[in-house]
Amino acid sequence: MEQLYIGADIGGTTVKLAFIKDDGSIVEKWEIPTNTESEGKSIPTDISQSIDEKLKERNIHKEAIMGIGAGAPGFVDTSSGFIHEAVNIGWKNFDFGSHLEELTGFPVWVDNDANLAALGENWLGAGKGCTELIAVTLGTGVGGGIIANGNVLNGANGTAAELGHVTVVPVGGVPCNCGKTGCLETVSSATGIVRKAKEIARSYPDSLLQTLLKNGELTAKDVFDAADDGDEAAEKVIHEVTDVLGMAIANMAIAINPEKIVVGGGVSKAGTQLLAPLEKAYRKYALKRTAEASNFGIAELGNDAGVIGGAYLVKKNK
Template sequence: MKELYSIGADIGGTTVKLAVISTDGVIVKKWEIPTDTTNKGANITADIKTAIELALKELDLHKSSILGIGAGAPGFVDSSTGYINEAINIGWKNFDFGNELQELTGLPVWVDNDANLAALGENWLGAGRGVDNMIAVTLGTGVGGGIVANGEVINGANGTAAEIGHMLVKTSGGAPCNCGRSGCLETETSATAIVRKAKEKFQEYPDSNLSKLDNITAKDVFQAAHQGDRAAAEVLQNVTDTLGLALSNLTVVTNPSKIVLGGGVSAAGDQLLTPLKEAYDSYVLPRAGEACTFELAELGNDAGVIGGAFLVKQYHKG
């Protein structure tokens, strides 16, 4: 019997990650191409098509061996049509991406939000494997999320389900968000937020070791807190408390058995998980909290392409 494969594509503002993946989840080839954001991203679809053709030639795979393409894009995605309502970092707006990629490649295409695909990847082969109900959170420059409920990723009526980075957590005095509002979870708990809050703390703690650094990163804040820096410790206490409250509220909505944390900030490991779990436990409905464990994501940068392959596996007919 002929081996069949799927192609996962994870489209980011800097690179497009691509992979050819077998139906049992083995990555045969993975690679990246630059994301050409010129002319409002008009060349990206053709670049993906060319990259796939070259890879199949290199692997000596005929197109008939490919079940389809599962692609993830940032922003608001209508998964039922593959239509990108808006992807700010790329330049797409009201773009019929799924149909265009399908016409160019001649392959079936399924599209979803990139955070949803990362959640599917972790649910299939990563830290969330084998569970029907989970929340995946990506803590990086921004905050992304994906929710799997009863074995299915939640998309919502128009593709905005699980945009947890845009949960309003500060109703006054919050920092502006790229969604046009202020006080979103993204502006309070992302790596960007951690750095901003640390700089604000300098006024209160001018002797903080962080004030001596030229370019502060979230990693610097975690390291300073570990070394006893009070300003850094207070920043992280605020961040974990806010995130713990947000996750506890999501828990009573979806009742997950796992919350999986990924993204650059999650590299802090137990220094993040321990206070976050403490905050979560203090807020969550006890019975709902008893069913849920916290896990660090396992797939790293491969989560999106693996989730794309799973999307094909899930929806391909025949």
């Protein structure tokens, strides 16, 4: 009987699920809505029921399942799967791992979603085979995952590599969902890029950004598109955002001396338009010898990074 792993990537809108083989190939992947009502209490039940249905649908015996590797966007106690807080889902002091294990009958391992994305990229993606890796996820927020000596770093209480919450604006910064102000997430996320664009557009009344703002909502993609068209205001936004992000990554790189820095998430779809100024900023701020060892790359696994990382979490712990 072929062994299978289940990867679960829990986001604020959907839960991505997949059956994955030992070599990392995906047998089937699917999504279910994330029910955040009543502080997300029904999510473990929803996951369990969905897995049950898929197992029956594909005629897969439960004995074939080696376990579930799940990622959650919050502070996770990896030894127990206890979620201290996951703001976007509504969990606070939620015993997710034990609950899901009890419902499914499968062993469950839980980690932060950005850590799972890092594991996935390290196993089969842009960081394949690296023993020292920094993975940065740029989306609505900023996530971070670190592989050091071949293992994901969790820290004393599960908050290692929370790159999005490095303070980059010490005074007068924008409030962050974490409760602090001036976090990297408030500057270099998709939300932060739009905020910065609105701020800079005020000084450029004839810019494309100002025109876009007058016509409706502005997105991070709009900013990159405007910069691609040579809009000075948009170019200034991207320069400032990547400069701050490059400095934050350079400071984190001092700790682990990475051989690869992988950038993923929705904002990374800008490709070299993001990567080129980001790498330039990183090399400006990084210790020269640290920078010499590092290569940059765009994440290769896309939306599958989390479920693949989840499968690997089971594989390495089983």
